[in-house]
Structure formats: structure tokens, C-alpha cells
Amino acid sequence: MLRLYGQVISSRLLLGTAQYPSPAILEEAVRCSASNVITVSLRRETAGCAEGNRFYELMKRFRTYVLPNTAGCSSVKEAVLTAELARDLFKTNWIKLEVIGNQDTLQPDVFALVDATKILIEKGFEVFPYTTDDLSVASKLIEVGCKVLMPLCAPIGSAQGPRDTGCLRAMRASFPDIPLIVDAGVGRPSHAAMIMELGFDAILLNTAVAKAEDPVKMAKAFAQAIDAGRLGFQAGLLEPRDIAVSSTPVIGQAVFYEA
Amino acid sequence: MRVHVNGEEVDVRASFLSDLLNELGFQGDWFATAVNNEFVARDEHASKRIEENDRIEVLSPMQGG
Numbered sequence: 001m002l003r004l005y006g007q008v009i010s011s012r013l014l015l016g017t018a019q020y021p022s023p024a025i026l027e028e029a030v031r032c033s034a035s036n037v038i039t040v041s042l043r044r045e046t047a048g049c050a051e052g053n054r055f056y057e058l059m060k061r062f063r064t065y066v067l068p069n070t071a072g073c074s075s076v077k078e079a080v081l082t083a084e085l086a087r088d089l090f091k092t093n094w095i096k097l098e099v100i101g102n103q104d105t106l107q108p109d110v111f112a113l114v115d116a117t118k119i120l121i122e123k124g125f126e127v128f129p130y131t132t133d134d135l136s137v138a139s140k141l142i143e144v145g146c147k148v149l150m151p152l153c154a155p156i157g158s159a160q161g162p163r164d165t166g167c168l169r170a171m172r173a174s175f176p177d178i179p180l181i182v183d184a185g186v187g188r189p190s191h192a193a194m195i196m197e198l199g200f201d202a203i204l205l206n207t208a209v210a211k212a213e214d215p216v217k218m219a220k221a222f223a224q225a226i227d228a229g230r231l232g233f234q235a236g237l238l239e240p241r242d243i244a245v246s247s248t249p250v251i252g253q254a255v256f257y258e259a
Numbered sequence: 260m261r262v263h264v265n266g267e268e269v270d271v272r273a274s275f276l277s278d279l280l281n282e283l284g285f286q287g288d289w290f291a292t293a294v295n296n297e298f299v300a301r302d303e304h305a306s307k308r309i310e311e312n313d314r315i316e317v318l319s320p321m322q323g324g
Contacts, residue, residue, distance in 0.1 A: 016322075016324030017323060018322040019322070019324075020322070040323045041322065042291070042318040042321065043319065043321040044265040044266070045265070045285070045319035046265070047283040047284050047285065048284040051319070052290060052319020052320050053287060053289040055319075055320050056289040056320045068323070069323045069324070071323055071324065081297075081298055085293060085318050088298070088300055089319075
């Protein structure tokens with residue numbers, strides 16, 4: 001059973017809510033994915049428009065845990081302020097902490113990430129850091145109090161899938177007791193299955209589902225792939241071999257002689 | 260009094276944040292606020308005095324990844 005900061009999570013698919021063709025398709029995708037953690041964000045509200053209120057009402061219907069993000073923040077101060085606003089609004093200590101260091105790659109500024117994490121944990125937040133697969137950064141994040149890590153496997157929205165499974169494997173081996181969630185770069189259900197087979201605990205998806213031709217069907221496909229990958233990991237995978245090994249027993253095989 | 264709300268200059272009569280939010284039509288529990296880059300918690304809206312040229316941010320939920 002997956003636990004994130006003490007909460008039991010029934011699905012290993014965490015789903016972002018952005019970029020869907022319509023609120024109705026988003027709602028159906030959330031339902032069909034069986035996800036019980038969705039990510040959300042905060043933006044300026046136009047007076048008298050109440051657009052945020054409409055999304056707030058939709059979000060409440062999902063009956064999932066809400067994981068607000070600090071998307072778009074590129075400094076410690078911005079990220080901390082956004083987290084405080086998110087906690088006031090969404091009434092949760094959870095925060096998906098993003099501090100962007102490069103606008104082209106959307107890679108995290110890991111130094112600012114560690115600093116912001118430290119401040120937020122002192123303020124009582126439960127931080128889900130969007131980080132890299134760097135083990136020393138991961139150690140620092142755990143040192144300052146993170147109980148979950150969310151490494152990218154490729155750039156956000158790139159759909160490239162895991163670019164370096166060796167690094168992901170090393171991360172799993174180094175932190176066997178910390179829930180590891182791949183946060184970005186997954187493009188296909190097969191990518192998700194591969195990551196889960198490495199022993200990762202969950203996957204956070206958005207673009208790959210929302211921008212699919214049929215987001216609802218894709219949400220189901222990812223849910224099944226994630227479950228399959230997890231089962232495969234639990235079942236114990238066979239390591240690749242360099243030579244062929246017959247699967248049919250050779251004992252008792254008839255011996256024919258050429259005339 | 261002139262203040263900036265979400266980057267736009269507006270004229271308001273209110274002297275406290277809660278009154279200002281009401282005046283501008285922000286009612287309910289679906290937004291969060293900051294004044295001059297400092298977070299102002301919901302239960303402090305009524306006591307937060309607004310000054311000329313204050314920069315007020317009113318943020319609401321939106322879709323995110």
C-alpha cells in the first residue's frame with residue numbers, strides 16, 4: 001500500500017489537470033484513471049469573473065487528494081509565497097514544489113529547491129519536490145525533511161520517457177524506503193510500465209494524457225500499464241541474458257539418427 | 260485610494276483587505292491573497308489595513324500539472 005506523508009493512496013497514478021480539451025473530459029479522465037491524487041495550480045483571478053470558482057467546484061467533485069504546485073516559480077521567495085497561498089486556498093499541507101532553473105529545459109534549480117524545501121518544512125508543509133535524478137540532491141532533500149521524492153525522467157511535457165534508466169535504478173537502490181514518484185517526461189504507457197518495473201512507487205502524468213487524441217482512453221491505458229509494471233516488479237523480473245536458454249526441457253528428448 | 264490588484268490599477272473605497280475584496284466582487288472561499296509580496300491568511304483579511312499603492316494579488320485555483 002502506497003503512503004504519502006501518512007495518507008494511504010489507492011492508485012499509483014497521480015494526474016495533472018491542465019491542458020484537457022474540456023472540463024468534462026478532464027472529469028472523465030480522472031474518473032477512468034482511478035487516480036486519487038490530482039495536481040492543481042494557482043493563478044490571478046479577474047474580478048467578477050469567478051473562473052477559479054468554477055474550477056474549484058469541479059475539483060471538489062473529484063473526491064481526490066489535492067496536490068497544489070508552485071509551477072512557474074523561479075526563486076525561493078516566489079515558491080514559498082505561492083505555497084503559503086496554496087495552503088490557505090486548498091487547505092492542505094501538501095505542496096508540489098517546483099523551482100525552475102532553466103526556462104528552456106524547465107529543469108529544477110536544485111539549490112533553490114533545497115533552500116525552499118527547508119523553509120517550507122519548518123512552516124509545517126509536506127513537500128513533494130520536483131527534482132532531478134541526482135543522488136546528492138536527493139540526499140539533501142531527505143536531510144531537510146522530505147519524505148517523498150519526485151524526479152523527472154525527461155523534460156516536462158517532452159514525452160521522451162526515461163532517458164537514463166541507470167540513474168533511476170540507482171535512485172531506487174539508494175533510497176529504498178522513500179516513495180519515489182516520476183514526475184515528468186513520461187509519454188507512453190510503456191514508459192510508465194518500464195519505470196514501475198524499476199520499483200518506482202508511482203507516476204505523475206499530465207501532458208501524455210491530456211494531449212492524447214482520446215484523453216479518457218489514455219488515462220485508462222496508463223492506469224493499466226502502471227498496475228502491470230508494479231505487478232511485474234513485485235513478481236521479480238528475469239535479468240537479461242547474453243545467450244539463448246531453451247525454455248523446453250531437453251530431458252527425454254528423442255534422438256534420431258541419420259541413415 | 261489607488262491600489263494595484265493583480266497588476267491593474269484600481270480605485271477603491273475600502274481601507275481593509277476584506278472590504279476591498281468585497282468591493283471588487285471576490286466573495287467565497289476560492290481565492291487566496293498576498294499584499295506587497297507577503298501572504299495574508301484568510302483569517303487576517305479583516306484586520307489587514309490597505310495603504311495607497313499597495314500591490315494586492317488575488318489568486319484562485321486553476322488547472323495544473
